[in-house]
Amino acid sequence: MVRAVEVRRRDVVVVEGGRGGERPLPLRNQGEYLLNAMKIESVERRGKQLALIGKGRGGERALIVHLGMSGQLFCVPPGDHLPEASHVHVMWRLDSGARLVFRDPRRFGGVWSLPGRAALAARWAELGPDALTIEAEELGKRLTGTKRAIKSALLDQSVLAGVGNIYADESLFLAGIAPAARASDLSAADVVRLAEAIHAVLNRAIAAGGSSLAGGSYVNADRKPGSYQRAHAVYGRSGEKCLMCSRTLRAAQISGRTTVWCPRCQVMP
């Protein structure tokens, strides 16, 4: 149950639905848009988006939280001090006395408030299938129709949801596919290997608690950083030797994102 909501930066919250479409969080009655006096009934995820579904007297509301590049969503136990006071934008006080904190220095992330489950489903229909469970056949269908670089397609959340720059590079390395390869050029066998690689990389990363880079920006709900950054085979290793073949790893920009790959292990289809 949410007992109180404190908004320190109004512009990280967007209210969606109704005739107005998308609008900034109003000055008044902010709580009703942010689950105040509601019971959090479920927590869901699709790709990189997290949703809190709340129900109260005013009806149902769904909050999407997206961490962007530098966002954090964590719990502060009852009575504990707020550990990082800077860049805290929204805090939810729960009836247990714990606080749920949304913090995001760069503010590329945010909170979207939707009128309910149906609006959430509509919003998530714009995303591709979740990367953790997408099957090779479905992935293939979504890749064969486009000539763009496979790296670029993997980053497109409407193709599949949940792969970002780190895991795109790691998955392509594991699958042995050059990031500049045209998506439409992948063979059925390439797609099967790629789907397996995406699943393996994401599952290992989850098991390791995620990738926490310099500054310790990513933390889980208990404010603990992950350790998967130590297992990165290519991401952040440009100029270093490939762990498989010792060739020097190369880097280039693809769709504006730094991309690292092994020119020997990763081939054009």
Place this chain on the structure above:
DNA sequence: AATTTCTCCTGCAAGC
């Protein structure tokens, strides 16, 4: 119409 580049913002590390 499909793709890429630009832009938003702050923090950190490297180089001078």
Place this chain on the structure above:
DNA sequence: TGCTTGCAGGAGAAAT
């Protein structure tokens, strides 16, 4: 030490 520069996990808008 202190300054400047470049780069960073994302994704929507603008440009091509």
